[in-house]
Amino acid sequence: MTSMYELGILGTLPKDVLHTIQAELESQIHELGLSIPDEVSIYSGAPSGFKPTGSRCSAAICSKCDDGDNSALSSLLDKGIPIIPVATALRNFSKEVPALLSPLNGLALDTHSAFQISTALLECATLLPRQRHVFISYRRDNGSEAALQLYSSLSARGFDIFLDTHKLHPGEHFQEVLWQRLCDCDVLLMLDTDRYFDSRWTNAEFGRAMSRGLAFVRVGWPGISLNPRAGAAVNLQLDSSHFETAHSLKPVALASIAEAVEMARTKSVAMRYQSLVDTLKASVSRIGGRLNGDCHLSHSWRSHLASHARRDIRPTPSASGSCIRRHWLNREELASSYGLVGSAPAAHGATRGKL
Numbered sequence: 001m002t003s004m005y006e007l008g009i010l011g012t013l014p015k016d017v018l019h020t021i022q023a024e025l026e027s028q029i030h031e032l033g034l035s036i037p038d039e040v041s042i043y044s045g046a047p048s049g050f051k052p053t054g055s056r057c058s059a060a061i062c063s064k065c066d067d068g069d070n071s072a073l074s075s076l077l078d079k080g081i082p083i084i085p086v087a088t089a090l091r092n093f094s095k096e097v098p099a100l101l102s103p104l105n106g107l108a109l110d111t112h113s114a115f116q117i118s119t120a121l122l123e124c125a126t127l128l129p130r131q132r133h134v135f136i137s138y139r140r141d142n143g144s145e146a147a148l149q150l151y152s153s154l155s156a157r158g159f160d161i162f163l164d165t166h167k168l169h170p171g172e173h174f175q176e177v178l179w180q181r182l183c184d185c186d187v188l189l190m191l192d193t194d195r196y197f198d199s200r201w202t203n204a205e206f207g208r209a210m211s212r213g214l215a216f217v218r219v220g221w222p223g224i225s226l227n228p229r230a231g232a233a234v235n236l237q238l239d240s241s242h243f244e245t246a247h248s249l250k251p252v253a254l255a256s257i258a259e260a261v262e263m264a265r266t267k268s269v270a271m272r273y274q275s276l277v278d279t280l281k282a283s284v285s286r287i288g289g290r291l292n293g294d295c296h297l298s299h300s301w302r303s304h305l306a307s308h309a310r311r312d313i314r315p316t317p318s319a320s321g322s323c324i325r326r327h328w329l330n331r332e333e334l335a336s337s338y339g340l341v342g343s344a345p346a347a348h349g350a351t352r353g354k355l
Contacts, residue, residue: 003041004262005034005125008050008060010043011069013086017109018044021061024118032127033157039262040127047072054079055267059124061086061107061117064096073100080277082124086117132159134261135182135214137205138191142221145247146191153254154189154261182208186265189257190230192220197227206230215268217260234264 009021025042034040043050043060047069052058059082062073076083077100085097085106097106107117126132134154138147144165151163162181182188188209190196197203206229209216216233220226222240242253249257284290 002053002056003037003039004056005040005127006043006052006056006058007040007121007125008043008047008052008058008062010045010047010050010060010073010083011063011065011086013063014088017114020114021118024114025121028118028122029127031158033258034127034262047076050076052076052079052081054081057125057127058082059121060084061121062098062101063087065098070098070100073098084117084120084124127158132265133162133185134159134187134189134265135162135185135205135209136189136191137202137209139193139196139199139202142193142195142247143191145245146219146249149249149254150189150191150257154258157258157262159261178205179208182214183212185209185214186268187215187217187261189217189261190219190233192218192224192227192230194221194224196224197229215264217257217264219257234260236260 007025009018013021022042022044026036029036029040036042047060047062047065048071050060050072060076061084063086065073073083083101083104085093085101085104087093087096087106087108089110090108093106093108094102107120109117112120136147136150138144147163148165151161151166154161162185164178182205188205190202190206197206210229216230218226218230218233218235220235220237222238222243226235226237236257238249238253242250244250281290
């Protein structure tokens with residue numbers, strides 16, 4: 001069975017450093033509620049042995065390698081796999097880091113701890129909590145109790161969950177914030193209870209998520225048939241054995257839903273990132289150039305948002321007529337300028353020469 005996340009520690013790190021980084025990775029992955037190797041695989045060795053599928057979130061760090069590893073590294077870069085170069089010291093970067101990775105900003109063991117290195121790797125694989133956004137769509141009259149359970153369960157696994165009763169502050173524009181948070185999510189988790197599509201709010205949430213190209217996980221309540229509109233969703237059909245009471249779920253059901261959300265999210269993020277890489281390659285090719293190496297959005301995206309952080313935030317009508325706050329509109333404009341559909345690709349580590 002293929003893991004949902006594929007991590008690589010490539011090259012020849014000192015054994016003590018390698019073991020420390022592996023331990024840090026295992027600790028952080030455990031904190032996220034994921035298992036090794038079933039849900040997250042960690043490869044250590046020569047680049048030629050790291051063979052990510054490309055359909056899962058993948059990333060690697062790479063230290064000193066043999067000249068014969070250049071072909072394998074080139075193949076990984078061509079597939080859009082994020083790679084972070086790592087040297088024993090900053091002064092040794094040009095001598096130890098493979099030439100193919102020299103354009104990428106890297107990390108040094110004399111200035112970065114094992115925790116920082118493992119954290120950067122998890123960032124590249126979109127495993128850090130701030131990059132794991134889920135929107136729970138439900139009817140309050142028959143799905144509130146289960147929604148609260150899932151909020152707690154998924155939060156414990158490191159997800160950033162949007163639940164309207166918990167993430168809306170007094171004085172905020174309800175509908176405006178709702179659409180903003182929906183657009184920023186990776187997965188829509190829909191609790192398909194009785195009359196889900198009859199609600200103005202849940203029907204609108206579903207439609208907006210569809211238009212944004214988000215991944216869907218449908219959790220069907222007993223006796224509720226799959227609506228054709230949700231045919232493309234990951235479908236989990238519950239029966240009476242999954243419930244503690246009429247409206248509360250058993251732990252086994254919560255675990256199954258969490259696993260489905262993990263799988264839907266990692267596929268969604270990987271596909272969106274690859275779509276971005278392909279779009280950039282096509283754009284560069286049209287002007288007679290070639291995109292070499294990896295591409296990332298992290299620091300430029302953060303800088304763009306930070307440049308507007310202290311500006312006045314006023315409601316601004318978007319092209320669709322909805323009310324989008326100024327800093328969100330700027331984010332939408334940046335995404336549109338690169339042909340992105342759906343929420344922004346997750347951050348991918350620290351590199352030079354990014355967008």
